[in-house]
Amino acid sequence: MKRVITYGTFDLLHVGHVQLLRRARALGDHLTVAVSTDEFNALKGKQAVMNFEARKQILESIRYVDTVIPETCWDQKVADVQNLNIDVFVIGDDWEGKFDFLREFCAVVYLPRTEGVSTSLLKGMIR
Amino acid sequence: MKYKVGYTTEVFDLFHIGHLNILRNAKSHCEKLIVGVTTDELSIARKGKKPIIPFGERMEIVQHIKYVDEVVAQRDMDKLKAWEALRFDAMFVGDDWKGTDAWNRLEREFARLGVAIVYFPYTQGTSSTVIKSVLEEFLGERKAG
Numbered sequence: 001m002k003r004v005i006t007y008g009t010f011d012l013l014h015v016g017h018v019q020l021l022r023r024a025r026a027l028g029d030h031l032t033v034a035v036s037t038d039e040f041n042a043l044k045g046k047q048a049v050m051n052f053e054a055r056k057q058i059l060e061s062i063r064y065v066d067t068v069i070p071e072t073c074w075d076q077k078v079a080d081v082q083n084l085n086i087d088v089f090v091i092g093d094d095w096e097g098k099f100d101f102l103r104e105f106c107a108v109v110y111l112p113r114t115e116g117v118s119t120s121l122l123k124g125m126i127r
Numbered sequence: 128m129k130y131k132v133g134y135t136t137e138v139f140d141l142f143h144i145g146h147l148n149i150l151r152n153a154k155s156h157c158e159k160l161i162v163g164v165t166t167d168e169l170s171i172a173r174k175g176k177k178p179i180i181p182f183g184e185r186m187e188i189v190q191h192i193k194y195v196d197e198v199v200a201q202r203d204m205d206k207l208k209a210w211e212a213l214r215f216d217a218m219f220v221g222d223d224w225k226g227t228d229a230w231n232r233l234e235r236e237f238a239r240l241g242v243a244i245v246y247f248p249y250t251q252g253t254s255s256t257v258i259k260s261v262l263e264e265f266l267g268e269r270k271a272g
């Protein structure tokens with residue numbers, strides 16, 4: 001079984017998120033999503049509109065998502081990949097090159113982001 | 128006993144935990160869940176405002192939720208017309224509609240067709256309007272700070 005993992009905040013779920021999840025799941029047979037906790041977001045100087053529990057539950061209800069785990073710090077990725085027997089690490093290509101260090105442990109795939117859809121854009125529209 | 132085909136409708140703007148609870152709850156009461164997503168036009172006609180997320184995207188997000196078996200466009204408020212097309216045997220509605228003239232009438236009309244109306248507890252404080260105001264406040268604070 002090929003195991004895939006991706007990371008993100010997944011605040012205000014939009015089409016770009018679900019398309020990324022669908023494509024990520026298609027790279028294997030099992031998809032784990034690590035979703036950032038509210039504490040980790042605060043550490044990054046960010047604040048999500050929806051709290052961790054809501055974001056987690058919504059992700060768990062998406063067809064392509066098998067498991068949701070919390071992301072609590074920047075450097076848990078190597079441990080996650082090893083502990084969960086991950087074969088493929090997937091992330092949006094706005095992070096291109098940033099996670100190449102994981103290639104020592106698994107395949108790393110940067111997926112193109114959906115044009116014109118993002119949480120920041122959404123927040124901009126509401127403003 | 129589970130209903131065979133269930134139907135529920137919503138705008139599903141800024142998809143949130145309240146929406147998810149409705150869909151999860153609805154699916155637990157039926158074998159097949161059909162969801163009607165309100166079009167931009169109907170939302171404007173009914174509420175006088177266009178949803179933030181365009182219709183096609185709202186529909187796509189609902190399609191990706193695992194409790195949902197089929198998604199259709201809700202173009203008007205005529206539930207009997209919807210029934211003629213979809214032939215559901217239960218309709219799920221938030222209990223904020225319970226006792227209103229429109230739904231009392233629908234209950235009688237649907238009873239004749241053997242269709243049950245099931246009211247779900249309305250999740251307080253999680254509407255898209257609330258999310259939107261939290262978002263506005265949040266962005267305002269940021270601007271000020």
